[in-house]
Amino acid sequence: MTPTPTSRFFVFKTVMPFLMQEKVLVMCWLLALIGSSSATLMIPNAIREMIDHGFNETNQVNRVFLGLFLVAIFLAIATALRFFFVSLLGEKIVLSLREKLYSHLIKLDMTFHHSNQSSELVSRLAADTELIRSVIASSMSVALRSLITFLGSLILMIYTEPKLATLTIISIPIAVVPIILGAKRIRQKSKTNQDEVAAANQYAAQTLGAIYTVQAFCQENNAINQFSAALTNTFNAAKIRIFSQSIVTLLAINLIFGAIVFVLWLGAKDVINGQLSPGSLGQFVMYSLLAGTSVASLSEMMNELQKASGGMQRIAELFSVNSDLTSFPLVDAKKNSDTLAIEFNQVSFAYPIYPDKIILNSIDLSIKKGETIAIVGQSGAGKSSLFHLLLRFYDPTKGTICLNGMDIKQLSLTQLRKNFAVVSQAPDLFASSVKDNIAFGNPDASFEEIVSVAKAAEAFDFISSLPNGFDTQIGERGTQLSGGQQQRIAIARAMLKNAPILLLDEATSALDAQSEYLVQQGLDRLMEHKTTIIIAHRLSTIQNADKIIVLDKGLIVEQGIPKELLERKGVYAQLTQLQINQSIQ
Numbered sequence: 001m002t003p004t005p006t007s008r009f010f011v012f013k014t015v016m017p018f019l020m021q022e023k024v025l026v027m028c029w030l031l032a033l034i035g036s037s038s039a040t041l042m043i044p045n046a047i048r049e050m051i052d053h054g055f056n057e058t059n060q061v062n063r064v065f066l067g068l069f070l071v072a073i074f075l076a077i078a079t080a081l082r083f084f085f086v087s088l089l090g091e092k093i094v095l096s097l098r099e100k101l102y103s104h105l106i107k108l109d110m111t112f113h114h115s116n117q118s119s120e121l122v123s124r125l126a127a128d129t130e131l132i133r134s135v136i137a138s139s140m141s142v143a144l145r146s147l148i149t150f151l152g153s154l155i156l157m158i159y160t161e162p163k164l165a166t167l168t169i170i171s172i173p174i175a176v177v178p179i180i181l182g183a184k185r186i187r188q189k190s191k192t193n194q195d196e197v198a199a200a201n202q203y204a205a206q207t208l209g210a211i212y213t214v215q216a217f218c219q220e221n222n223a224i225n226q227f228s229a230a231l232t233n234t235f236n237a238a239k240i241r242i243f244s245q246s247i248v249t250l251l252a253i254n255l256i257f258g259a260i261v262f263v264l265w266l267g268a269k270d271v272i273n274g275q276l277s278p279g280s281l282g283q284f285v286m287y288s289l290l291a292g293t294s295v296a297s298l299s300e301m302m303n304e305l306q307k308a309s310g311g312m313q314r315i316a317e318l319f320s321v322n323s324d325l326t327s328f329p330l331v332d333a334k335k336n337s338d339t340l341a342i343e344f345n346q347v348s349f350a351y352p353i354y355p356d357k358i359i360l361n362s363i364d365l366s367i368k369k370g371e372t373i374a375i376v377g378q379s380g381a382g383k384s385s386l387f388h389l390l391l392r393f394y395d396p397t398k399g400t401i402c403l404n405g406m407d408i409k410q411l412s413l414t415q416l417r418k419n420f421a422v423v424s425q426a427p428d429l430f431a432s433s434v435k436d437n438i439a440f441g442n443p444d445a446s447f448e449e450i451v452s453v454a455k456a457a458e459a460f461d462f463i464s465s466l467p468n469g470f471d472t473q474i475g476e477r478g479t480q481l482s483g484g485q486q487q488r489i490a491i492a493r494a495m496l497k498n499a500p501i502l503l504l505d506e507a508t509s510a511l512d513a514q515s516e517y518l519v520q521q522g523l524d525r526l527m528e529h530k531t532t533i534i535i536a537h538r539l540s541t542i543q544n545a546d547k548i549i550v551l552d553k554g555l556i557v558e559q560g561i562p563k564e565l566l567e568r569k570g571v572y573a574q575l576t577q578l579q580i581n582q583s584i585q
């Protein structure tokens with residue numbers, strides 16, 4: 001169960017499993033921490049020696065000052081080690097937190113990804129995890145150090161001057177009250193602040209990602225204004241948080257130091273009366289200063305931790321999301337069909353965010369191994385949604401889908417998806433080299449295999465003419481290539497996957513007549529022993545299909561071979577006629 005973010009120790013709870021993974025570093029850090037705190041606590045003792053005996057005779061002076069110097073050296077070494085170990089710890093934990101969060105996010109289903117913007121997820125992955133680094137390397141470290149110094153000073157104060165210590169102890173808790181009252185308010189403000197930061201980042205990522213459209217529509221100034229407004233919101237949220245934090249710090253330090261000054265005033269009177277040596281008062285002053293500053297920085301660090309708890313809450317929210325797509329173990333492997341590749345049995349579907357809008361309605365469909373099936377229909381008929389169900393990005397609301405005779409829910413997502421090679425309407429290319437983009441279909445492929453599929457997809461010639469051939473960087477989403485070139489890379493990538501079933505979504509729509517013909521030949525070769533489903537708008541490209549399925553508003557309204565469908569003079573014939581008319585105009 002996710003710990004409730006209202007808990008004061010929420011950050012510790014969430015960070016704890018990651019700390020446990022780094023036991024050695026944690027131990028080294030704690031040892032260095034104990035060392036540096038002990039050295040700090042030794043200094044007041046050395047100061048008392050210095051005041052009471054350090055000015056009497058040369059031998060004493062040498063001994064006292066040598067002692068003080070050794071303590072300082074020890075303090076320096078322990079502090080440097082503490083900084084080293086805790087900083088390294090922070091880096092390591094953020095690394096594994098980011099790794100874990102990314103692995104979690106990339107496996108979440110489409111329902112999650114369609115309702116969460118990628119830029120916001122990136123912000124969480126970057127900014128919120130960064131917050132954790134500063135919590136560990138700074139806030140948590142200072143908080144623990146302050147706690148140890150505070151407790152040590154308190155014990156030594158009681159040991160050295162019980163009367164003055166008792167008065168101090170009574171007054172210190174007064175400082176804790178504003179900390180507790182302020183902490184809750186700061187936690188709420190901090191969450192608002194983090195949300196505003198994410199919203200601003202999201203807006204920037206979105207507009208920079210769509211720079212072509214923004215500039216083509218002359219919307220730069222509008223974008224700047226909106227981003228400025230988002231930044232102002234971020235600033236206002238931060239202002240309120242900083243103000244609350246300042247007030248809490250002001251009250252805490254004032255109260256604690258007010259109490260200490262009062263106690264010291266009483267101590268000074270004892271020195272005048274000869275009941276206390278000046279060195280002992282000096283030592284007590286230092287202990288109380290150490291205790292005071294420790295409480296002050298503890299209060300500040302608790303505020304910091306509350307702030308981080310806002311970021312942690314957002315990360316924990318992400319970790320608590322689970323995919324709805326559960327698989328059931330294979331029950332009867334013998335059911336594997338030799339002839340049937342894909343079967344839809346009375347499949348109905350609505351996207352989870354619009355459960356009442358039926359997208360596919362009672363679909364019955366059988367596709368034999370090696371067959372080529374074309375799906376046609378008006379825009380929005382549900383063609384791509386069929387692919388989504390096949391790849392199990394979503395589950396049908398009713399009915400079952402079988403692959404090789406087996407319900408796809410009995411396969412793991414990897415087992416299922418390795419059967420398909422997909423070329424989508426808008427290919428997702430990455431800002432890397434041509435070679436890497438093709439190899440995405442099979443990262444183990446050799447360069448020769450990459451070249452071979454590039455040739456088959458009619459991409460080899462244009463790749464060879466690029467400045468660095470297969471090593472040419474193609475820009476974000478492949479924007480340095482033409483639409484047709486992007487599609488040929490995507491086709492080559494799908495070929496390289498060499499999966500038994502091809503899902504082609506308008507694969508050749510952006511190619512000119514010449515390269516469409518060539519790619520079609522490449523695809524025909526690739527499709528020879530494969531089952532293929534093509535979503536096609538251009539009906540001229542699917543004349544050789546074994547079967548055409550006509551979808552209309554989520555229903556199969558016609559199916560058969562192209563010739564039969566034309567003779568039937570139904571929806572398919574109308575679509576064909578429409579396209580012929582359009583091409584004549």
Ligand SMILES: Nc1ncnc2c1ncn2[C@@H]1O[C@H](COP(=O)(O)OP(=O)(O)OP(=O)(O)O)[C@@H](O)[C@H]1O
Pocket residue numbers: 114351353354359377378379380381382383384385386
């Ligand atoms: N992720 C989604 N969430 C909610 N509704 C969606 C989603 N994707 C598609 N739809 C809706 O489902 C319906 C069918 O869309 P689909 O993409 O399957 O149609 P299509 O036949 O492939 O259209 P096109 O030829 O224009 O690509 C549309 O009304 C669309 O608005």
